[in-house]
Amino acid sequence: xxxxxxxxxxxxxxxxxxxxxxxxxxxxxxxxxxxxxxxxxxxxxxxxxxxxxxxxxxxxxxxxxxxxx
Amino acid sequence: xxxxxxxxxxxxxxxxxxxxxxxxxxxxxxxxxxxxxxxxxxxxxxxxxxxxxxxxxxxxxxxxxxxxxxxxxxxxxxxxxxxxxxxxxxxxxxxxxxxxxxxxxxxxxxxxxxxxxxxxxxxxxxxxxxxxxxxxxxxxxxxxxxxxxxxxxxxxxxxxxxxxxxxxxxxx
Numbered sequence: 025x026x027x028x029x030x031x032x033x034x035x036x037x038x039x040x041x042x043x044x045x046x047x048x049x050x051x052x053x054x055x056x057x058x059x060x061x062x063x064x065x066x067x068x069x070x071x072x073x074x075x076x077x078x079x080x081x082x083x084x085x086x087x088x089x090x091x092x093x
Numbered sequence: 094x095x096x097x098x099x100x101x102x103x104x105x106x107x108x109x110x111x112x113x114x115x116x117x118x119x120x121x122x123x124x125x126x127x128x129x130x131x132x133x134x135x136x137x138x139x140x141x142x143x144x145x146x147x148x149x150x151x152x153x154x155x156x157x158x159x160x161x162x163x164x165x166x167x168x169x170x171x172x173x174x175x176x177x178x179x180x181x182x183x184x185x186x187x188x189x190x191x192x193x194x195x196x197x198x199x200x201x202x203x204x205x206x207x208x209x210x211x212x213x214x215x216x217x218x219x220x221x222x223x224x225x226x227x228x229x230x231x232x233x234x235x236x237x238x239x240x241x242x243x244x245x246x247x248x249x250x251x252x253x254x255x256x257x258x259x260x261x262x263x264x265x
Binding site for chain 1: 108111145147149152181182185187188
């Protein structure tokens with residue numbers, strides 16, 4: 025489970041950092057900051073993409089745990 | 094034909110490594126299994142999922158992961174798993190909600206159809222076991238699913254459910 029005070033770079037695996045949705049300049053922002061920026065008006069496009077990468081990594085990591093529970 | 098036991102053991106090993114967070118080992122095991130069962134849709138989906146969890150920037154590319162989902166969806170047109178995986182990939186990795194939505198649409202339609210068929214078959218089995226209320230409940234769910242299919246509740250599937258309901262209602 026991603027915590028709001030974790031850095032994006034610690035939550036996005038190296039492989040997903042090769043995606044066009046990854047923005048290295050947002051790597052040292054926390055998940056909490058990214059969520060706030062992504063939900064802002066207007067939303068921050070880079071934050072929105074980074075948030076989706078974080079959530080994709082979380083979903084895949086938890087996929088097998090969910091299956092076994 | 095190869096024994097399914099070694100396939101099952103291999104997949105169980107993949108899942109154990111995955112749950113332990115050892116994604117590199119899980120991927121290595123999928124690669125090993127793919128040598129024996131190339132083009133297996135279940136393995137292709139596991140492979141595409143695991144590629145995205147690798148810490149190293151070397152190794153298979155995200156384009157290859159996408160291609161594996163697409164191949165799995167093409168090989169097993171009846172399974173929603175690959176479409177779901179591809180939908181999430183398009184949404185998150187390629188920031189393509191339109192493409193993702195098309196995949197999820199297809200996955201929903203397939204899942205609904207599979208569930209409807211299973212409910213109809215279960216109703217038949219329960220009726221034979223003289224568990225009529227449960228059989229009726231299954232048919233009611235199947236009817237509801239059909240009605241939620243985005244179409245007017247008509248056509249052969251709808252007629253089949255109604256026919257089964259009628260049979261059950263009149264059965265002793």
